[in-house]
Amino acid sequence: METEKTTGLESHTQAQTAEKWRKYLLPVGLLLLFLLNILIFMEKFGFNFVNRYYKGILILTFINIILAVSLNLINGITGLFSIGHAGFMAVGAYVSALLSINMGEWGFLPPQIQSIIEFPLVLILGGLAAAFAGLLIGVPTLRLRGDYLAIATLGFGEIIRVVALNLGITRGARGIPGIPNHTNFWWAQFFAVITVVIIWNIVRSNHGRAMAAIREDEMAAEAMGVNITYYKVLSFTIGAFFAGLAGGLFAHYLSYIAPRSFDVLKTIEILLMVVLGGLGSITGSVIAAVVLTALPEVLRFLQAYRMVIYAGTLVLLMIFRPQGLFGRAEVDLTVFQALKSRAAEKTKSQPGERGGNGDSA
Amino acid sequence: MVTVTLLKVEDLSISFGGLRAVSGFNLDLKPGELVGLIGPNGAGKTTVFNILTGFYQPQEGRIFFDGTEITGLGCHKINRLGIGRTFQNIRLFNELTVLENVKIAYQYAGRYSWGDAIFRTRVFHRHEKEITDWALSRLDIFNLAGKADEIAKNLPYGEQRRLEIARALAGRPRLLLLDEPAAGMNPQETVELLELIRWLRQEFSLTILLIEHDMSLVMKLCERILVLDYGMTIAEGSPEKIRNNPRVIEAYLGEEVS
Ligand SMILES: Nc1ncnc2c1ncn2[C@@H]1O[C@H](COP(=O)(O)OP(=O)(O)OP(=O)(O)O)[C@@H](O)[C@H]1O
Ligand SMILES: [Mg+2]
Numbered sequence: 001m002e003t004e005k006t007t008g009l010e011s012h013t014q015a016q017t018a019e020k021w022r023k024y025l026l027p028v029g030l031l032l033l034f035l036l037n038i039l040i041f042m043e044k045f046g047f048n049f050v051n052r053y054y055k056g057i058l059i060l061t062f063i064n065i066i067l068a069v070s071l072n073l074i075n076g077i078t079g080l081f082s083i084g085h086a087g088f089m090a091v092g093a094y095v096s097a098l099l100s101i102n103m104g105e106w107g108f109l110p111p112q113i114q115s116i117i118e119f120p121l122v123l124i125l126g127g128l129a130a131a132f133a134g135l136l137i138g139v140p141t142l143r144l145r146g147d148y149l150a151i152a153t154l155g156f157g158e159i160i161r162v163v164a165l166n167l168g169i170t171r172g173a174r175g176i177p178g179i180p181n182h183t184n185f186w187w188a189q190f191f192a193v194i195t196v197v198i199i200w201n202i203v204r205s206n207h208g209r210a211m212a213a214i215r216e217d218e219m220a221a222e223a224m225g226v227n228i229t230y231y232k233v234l235s236f237t238i239g240a241f242f243a244g245l246a247g248g249l250f251a252h253y254l255s256y257i258a259p260r261s262f263d264v265l266k267t268i269e270i271l272l273m274v275v276l277g278g279l280g281s282i283t284g285s286v287i288a289a290v291v292l293t294a295l296p297e298v299l300r301f302l303q304a305y306r307m308v309i310y311a312g313t314l315v316l317l318m319i320f321r322p323q324g325l326f327g328r329a330e331v332d333l334t335v336f337q338a339l340k341s342r343a344a345e346k347t348k349s350q351p352g353e354r355g356g357n358g359d360s361a
Numbered sequence: 362m363v364t365v366t367l368l369k370v371e372d373l374s375i376s377f378g379g380l381r382a383v384s385g386f387n388l389d390l391k392p393g394e395l396v397g398l399i400g401p402n403g404a405g406k407t408t409v410f411n412i413l414t415g416f417y418q419p420q421e422g423r424i425f426f427d428g429t430e431i432t433g434l435g436c437h438k439i440n441r442l443g444i445g446r447t448f449q450n451i452r453l454f455n456e457l458t459v460l461e462n463v464k465i466a467y468q469y470a471g472r473y474s475w476g477d478a479i480f481r482t483r484v485f486h487r488h489e490k491e492i493t494d495w496a497l498s499r500l501d502i503f504n505l506a507g508k509a510d511e512i513a514k515n516l517p518y519g520e521q522r523r524l525e526i527a528r529a530l531a532g533r534p535r536l537l538l539l540d541e542p543a544a545g546m547n548p549q550e551t552v553e554l555l556e557l558i559r560w561l562r563q564e565f566s567l568t569i570l571l572i573e574h575d576m577s578l579v580m581k582l583c584e585r586i587l588v589l590d591y592g593m594t595i596a597e598g599s600p601e602k603i604r605n606n607p608r609v610i611e612a613y614l615g616e617e618v619s
Contacts, residue, residue, distance in 0.1 A: 198479050201478055201479050201480075201481060202475070202478055202479060205473075205477075205478035205485065205489075206464075206465075206472070206473070206478070206488075206489075206492065207475060207478055208478075209457075209461060209464060209465050210465065212454070212457060212461075212465075213454050213457070213465045216453075216454035216455055216456055216457060217452045217453070217454055217455070219416065219448075219452060220448065220452040220453070220454065221454075221465070222415075222416075222435075222436035222437050222440070223414055223416075223436060223437075223440055223445075223446050223448075224437075224440060224465055224466040224528065224529075224531075224532060225437045225440040225441045225466065225532050226437055226465065227435075227437045228437070328456065
């Protein structure tokens with residue numbers, strides 16, 4: 001149907017309702033998150049509102065948000081086509097798990113302090129290992145013109161799997177059990193929020209604009225002074241880093257990892273979130289990650305029909321909204337900007353306040 | 362040392378398979394010159410641009426820009442040295458806004474680190490403001506400031522052409538390569554464009570190399586013209602000389618050269 005097309009020709013009213021809706025999305029989302037935090041915080045006082053099962057889903061949701069948003073940076077913002085996200089996840093998972101298991105006492109720090117620092121440190125090291133793997137694949141393939149990345153990343157995912165199956169230290173198909181289950185709601189939320197903020201800020205900077213330019217027209221981007229190899233490799237490496245981080249969270253949540261947790265299906269699951277949310281929309285990726293993690297659980301009462309309905313919903317969505325839920329749109333931040341400028345005005349009108357910074361005193 | 366030539370091209374040649382698209386191309390551009398590059402379809406004009414801007418590596422020949430050799434340099438490096446261009450088939454960043462299109466071309470000038478971007482430091486805000494102001498001022502020149510937030514692909518054709526020039530200028534080039542900027546424009550728009558190019562050249566002391574099919578435009582605008590045919594330079598000189606050159610007339614085979 002031609003009339004259904006919305007390529008910038010959306011009727012005014014339609015666009016306006018969409019605007020309004022987007023304006024409330026972030027405040028409402030943050031409010032819900034805040035309430036959730038309170039509910040879970042109440043545990044400290046003996047109130048268990050959220051049981052283990054639901055908390056598990058929440059943790060997986062946060063992990064999936066990290067995965068979807070980071071893949072979106074590569075595939076949606078920069079316009080590359082990576083299908084190896086599960087591979088980077090695996091690198092992060094294995095590296096951080098093995099570090100956690102084999103790390104003894106450091107000695108130079110008191111054990112209490114070590115136990116606080118150790119987990120985030122191990123996660124970041126897992127992320128860096130994944131980023132390094134990304135660099136190794138990205139540099140040779142992204143320098144070439146044309147889409148070699150898809151093939152290379154697909155191959156990479158398989159190589160990682162085969163290596164994990166055959167290496168002594170990864171214990172083959174039996175996998176690694178007994179990983180300390182450090183990943184709780186707070187850590188998962190913390191890293192998910194950090195990931196979203198960092199990638200959001202990257203996208204809305206000259207670095208992100210350079211990436212978007214590459215997606216739009218590689219040749220024109222180059223002719224306008226954009227170092228396309230640099231930005232492609234960095235986008236890919238940053239995406240790999242966060243996939244590795246998510247892998248670490250995943251390993252320390254399940255306490256057990258095996259090569260089959262990171263097969264191509266896992267990549268497709270993440271890719272689905274990105275496409276469903278809208279290639280290039282961070283908001284879309286976050287919401288799609290929430291929906292697609294929760295949906296199979298919500299539909300659990302349907303038993304065998306569950307996956308049929310799940311798949312059917314996706315097919316319908318792709319038919320009626322091929323650009324994804326959000327297209328390239330994002331949450332509307334004007335509410336917050338208005339608050340900010342109002343606050344700024346207040347401080348300005350205060351007597352005795354001077355514009356200069358106080359370092360010349 | 363004063364450079365008397367801004368761009369010096371020596372014996373440039375390139376072949377695609379068996380086809381010699383450009384052979385033995387020579388060019389000297391003095392600062393401030395406005396030179397036309399004309400020739401029938403497939404003569405190799407766009408290919409010359411693509412070599413000058415680093416998209417193609419020439420098989421023979423050397424290119425000097427402002428005294429330094431740029432042969433074999435990467436595209437973005439050549440752009441940053443001061444060569445801007447537009448494309449024969451408009452190549453805007455279609456899904457981005459008009460403002461973003463221009464900001465991308467200028468961004469390296471207001472450079473801040475990844476850390477500045479991630480932590481939104483003061484440096485970030487200062488540079489972003491500078492980039493935005495600059496981009497808006499470029500749009501203003503082209504009467505596009507009112508459309509800064511529109512998606513580039515939704516602009517009418519003539520405005521897309523102007524946006525491409527605005528974008529090319531945002532990187533502060535000293536040499537501007539225009540590939541058929543009037544293609545697809547109506548006579549009224551073409552006249553306006555002609556005025557604009559003259560004005561830009563004065564205002565920004567630009568050196569311009571222009572490919573154009575519209576003969577009357579080239580003849581009016583350029584003080585010197587090069588004619589390519591099958592990759593060879595068959596004539597060079599003032600508009601009058603070119604107009605009466607039998608080889609040029611022959612190359613255009615009855616096409617109007619006046
Ligand atoms: N990348 C390429 N691969 C193969 N052949 C090419 C390539 N680029 C250009 N050519 C060929 O080189 C010749 C010159 O092309 P070019 O685009 O430079 O012509 P032009 O003078 O710009 O023509 P027009 O007026 O139609 O734009 C043509 O025969 C074209 O097919
Ligand atoms: Mg051409």
